[in-house]
Amino acid sequence: MADVLPTVAPRKSLLALERIPAPVWVLGLLLLAMPAFASNFVLFQIFGWSFILGMIALSLMVLAGYGGMVSLIQMTVAALAGYVVAILGTSGVTQISLGWPWWLYIPLAILIATVFGTLVGALGVRTEGIYTIMITLAIAAAFFYFTRQNYGIFNGYTGFNNVIPPAWFGVDWRQAVPFYYMTLACAVLSYLAVMWMSRTPFGLALQGVRDNPRRMAALGFSVTAHRIVAYTFASAIAAVGGILLVWQNAQVTPGTAGIPQVIDILVIAVVGGLKRPIGPFIGALIYAILSVFASDILHAIGMSGERFKLVVGLGFLAVVGFSPDGVLGLWDKYQARREANRDPLLGGGR
Amino acid sequence: MAQPRTAIVRTADRSAAERLGSVSTGNALELRGVTKLFGALAAISDVTISVRPGERRAVLGSNGAGKTTLFNCVTGDFLPTSGTIRLFGEDLTNFPAHERIRRGLRRTYQISLLFGGMTVADNVYLACLGVSRGRFSLLRPRPSDAIVARAHELIEAVHLTRARDTLVSALSYGQQRQLEIALALAGAPRFILFDEPAAGLSPTERSELVAILSGLPDHIGYIIIEHDMDVALRVAESVTMMHNGRVFKEGTPEEIENDAEVQELYLGGGHG
Numbered sequence: 001m002a003d004v005l006p007t008v009a010p011r012k013s014l015l016a017l018e019r020i021p022a023p024v025w026v027l028g029l030l031l032l033a034m035p036a037f038a039s040n041f042v043l044f045q046i047f048g049w050s051f052i053l054g055m056i057a058l059s060l061m062v063l064a065g066y067g068g069m070v071s072l073i074q075m076t077v078a079a080l081a082g083y084v085v086a087i088l089g090t091s092g093v094t095q096i097s098l099g100w101p102w103w104l105y106i107p108l109a110i111l112i113a114t115v116f117g118t119l120v121g122a123l124g125v126r127t128e129g130i131y132t133i134m135i136t137l138a139i140a141a142a143f144f145y146f147t148r149q150n151y152g153i154f155n156g157y158t159g160f161n162n163v164i165p166p167a168w169f170g171v172d173w174r175q176a177v178p179f180y181y182m183t184l185a186c187a188v189l190s191y192l193a194v195m196w197m198s199r200t201p202f203g204l205a206l207q208g209v210r211d212n213p214r215r216m217a218a219l220g221f222s223v224t225a226h227r228i229v230a231y232t233f234a235s236a237i238a239a240v241g242g243i244l245l246v247w248q249n250a251q252v253t254p255g256t257a258g259i260p261q262v263i264d265i266l267v268i269a270v271v272g273g274l275k276r277p278i279g280p281f282i283g284a285l286i287y288a289i290l291s292v293f294a295s296d297i298l299h300a301i302g303m304s305g306e307r308f309k310l311v312v313g314l315g316f317l318a319v320v321g322f323s324p325d326g327v328l329g330l331w332d333k334y335q336a337r338r339e340a341n342r343d344p345l346l347g348g349g350r
Numbered sequence: 351m352a353q354p355r356t357a358i359v360r361t362a363d364r365s366a367a368e369r370l371g372s373v374s375t376g377n378a379l380e381l382r383g384v385t386k387l388f389g390a391l392a393a394i395s396d397v398t399i400s401v402r403p404g405e406r407r408a409v410l411g412s413n414g415a416g417k418t419t420l421f422n423c424v425t426g427d428f429l430p431t432s433g434t435i436r437l438f439g440e441d442l443t444n445f446p447a448h449e450r451i452r453r454g455l456r457r458t459y460q461i462s463l464l465f466g467g468m469t470v471a472d473n474v475y476l477a478c479l480g481v482s483r484g485r486f487s488l489l490r491p492r493p494s495d496a497i498v499a500r501a502h503e504l505i506e507a508v509h510l511t512r513a514r515d516t517l518v519s520a521l522s523y524g525q526q527r528q529l530e531i532a533l534a535l536a537g538a539p540r541f542i543l544f545d546e547p548a549a550g551l552s553p554t555e556r557s558e559l560v561a562i563l564s565g566l567p568d569h570i571g572y573i574i575i576e577h578d579m580d581v582a583l584r585v586a587e588s589v590t591m592m593h594n595g596r597v598f599k600e601g602t603p604e605e606i607e608n609d610a611e612v613q614e615l616y617l618g619g620g621h622g
Contacts, residue, residue, distance in 0.1 A: 196488070196490070197488060199490055200487060200488045200489060200490050200491075201479050201484050201485060201486075201487040201489075201491060202485070202486050202487060202488055204468075204472065204475070204476060204479070205476065205479065205480075205485055205486075207468075208465055208468075208476050211465055211466075211467065212463055212464075212465060214427065214447075214463065215459075215463040215464070215465070216476075216480070217426070217427075217446070217447035217448045217451075218425060218427075218447055218451060218457060218459075218463070219448075219451065219476060219477050219479075219480035219481070219533065219536070220448050220451035220452050220480030220481040220485075220537070221448055221480045221485060222446070222448045223448070225486075226485075226486075229486060
């Protein structure tokens, strides 16, 4: 767990660039330069999608990793934000969409989805473990069936099509390169927000609630209130991810938050690792690559491409089989082994 | 006996505690007919205890006498089946645990319930944060923050300065007990429940514990559960004996020590 209490002089500036490790510089430059050498398909379908799914899975990581609460409602929160964008903004379903300006419907979409996530959290935090999973799954299933059967607001089975981002600065943000940078920026901001939160009094208290709720109550913390606020924080991130997801697909339907999609977010977060905020993005990248290329792999071995979930499932089993802490756990094991092999006197490998 | 180098409770905390206390009169802690049933088993039964402000009380009794259950009822870990609990005149019987803490009640645990993955400094910081207004803050703490300064003072007060940045899981058992006391002293404590603070301590650590408890400001009352009679009777002004979940005897340490029934029941027939 990160030390929160400052033992050194406070940072003079947020832009303490010299503190950033070299591998992060390399990764950052690589991501910025990606459009120079990656195809539009890779930018839009692999990376754009990974950043979006990573953000939604990141919201689960906040709850599970820092708060000890496994929630299956995050994809539903994201889908609700997408629905609000479609209903209040513009879409191909002109008889329902209200055509409000973006500066109104985007904040409202985030707000409504966050309030919804908070209310679900207020129900869920009164339970523990499997019961939290069941309650959130039940609400997610109810949302799916409700949107599928409600035609007055959610346009039933068909949902909304032609939901596209506003043309800020005259740019078509659904083009591969602008979309890539937009999702990258949102993903980085979400990541930084979570990193920041983890070292604040609220973040420390949330980790305390995860580790020992009884003791936290005995220190004067309202365990329930902290857990609910964690849902609020996580839901805001999921909501932004949901808006981007709707813009990427240009549509939102009940299937956006179907049960398989809800479970996929859990799979992504677990495969990547729940210990650190980077985990969900790693998991999302693996998921996106497997989902996109699985049908090709299956065709190559003579199987139907429709069974791509089989490949995703096998990938999931392979990762958690070797490391219950996901890919991050594998990395930690590798680092620990390297550390153990280091010569205590000379510092080199033995 | 060495006294703590730092004032354990600062003037500011004292005045905060007095402000909290100014609205109330009478006893610091008052239990009336408190009963806790687990199914058909009465862990405590019709317990009535009154502790004056600033009074130091030892609650003694054999294992299973109901001492820790009594603490759990007072702190809100368990809701009593019947009876009332008042802190400085305010009825806390149905308050959640965190609300009781915010009214100046503190406790330590028999088995350390600390945050093993955090440093000593972070543990004490959390305790100070729990009774402050910044619990939901999304601003990172700075060295100049009052809570940070207070956390450092408390660490010094319980003689853990050298271990400040050590992970709690790496502390000795005795150090963990000292840290428990630091957590109980955070904020503006008015009444503290110490659950076997000397259990497992070496003779030196026990002396240090007695020094810390004796050094508490006069306005802080406490109840101490302790099997070590030497420690309990040195730091307590009055004693409540419990047996089979009921209050069996009350009196001064001398009266209890010389009571024939107590000697028979708790100290063994051959004592004295």
